[in-house]
Amino acid sequence: MHSFISKTTSQTKRIAKKIRETYPNHNLILLSGELGSGKTVFAKGIGALLGIDERHIKSPTYTLIHEHASTPKLLHADLYRLQAKDEIIMENINLWIEGKGIAIVEWPEVALEDFQKPHLHITIEKNGEDERLITVIEKNDERSGI
Numbered sequence: 001m002h003s004f005i006s007k008t009t010s011q012t013k014r015i016a017k018k019i020r021e022t023y024p025n026h027n028l029i030l031l032s033g034e035l036g037s038g039k040t041v042f043a044k045g046i047g048a049l050l051g052i053d054e055r056h057i058k059s060p061t062y063t064l065i066h067e068h069a070s071t072p073k074l075l076h077a078d079l080y081r082l083q084a085k086d087e088i089i090m091e092n093i094n095l096w097i098e099g100k101g102i103a104i105v106e107w108p109e110v111a112l113e114d115f116q117k118p119h120l121h122i123t124i125e126k127n128g129e130d131e132r133l134i135t136v137i138e139k140n141d142e143r144s145g146i
């Protein structure tokens, strides 16, 4: 488990990039944290690494999923509005990863135990107006050894 303190949005984006570079095989990233904690800011940091204009990464609240044609391609989901686990969305995410894409999921709690491994479960806690505690937990697939 790794923890980071961020005091600005740019630090959060930098931490996101560093985490992605530290765990290049973890192509699924789950982001937990209360409303306004910085999950989408974190996603913008990952997007920047892939060359995606950060204005194109926003909370996909109404669509649930946004797909970005970067290399590798990025799927950005926000499950806040889901009342229950949705098999079609889970299958979409699985196929996306199998197709060499990266997937970021905000509000993964509705299906937390069901996401494929390996993945990173990142929690962002608000420690005040601008300070955030960012914690990374690696969930590894015992079978593949990573």
Ligand SMILES: Nc1ncnc2c1ncn2[C@@H]1O[C@H](COP(=O)(O)OP(=O)(O)OP(=O)(O)O)[C@@H](O)[C@H]1O
Pocket: 006, 007, 008, 009, 011, 012, 033, 034, 035, 036, 037, 038, 039, 040, 041, 042, 059, 078, 106, 129, 130, 131, 132
């Ligand atoms: N250190 C920080 N890191 C990230 N965001 C910060 C930080 N300090 C202040 N903020 C502010 O917190 C807010 C984070 O918004 P963001 O949309 O990323 O939250 P979110 O977790 O995605 O929320 P939601 O659950 O509604 O999707 C922004 O307004 C941002 O400017």
Ligand SMILES: [Mg+2]
Pocket: 039, 040, 058, 059, 078, 106
């Ligand atoms: Mg968001």
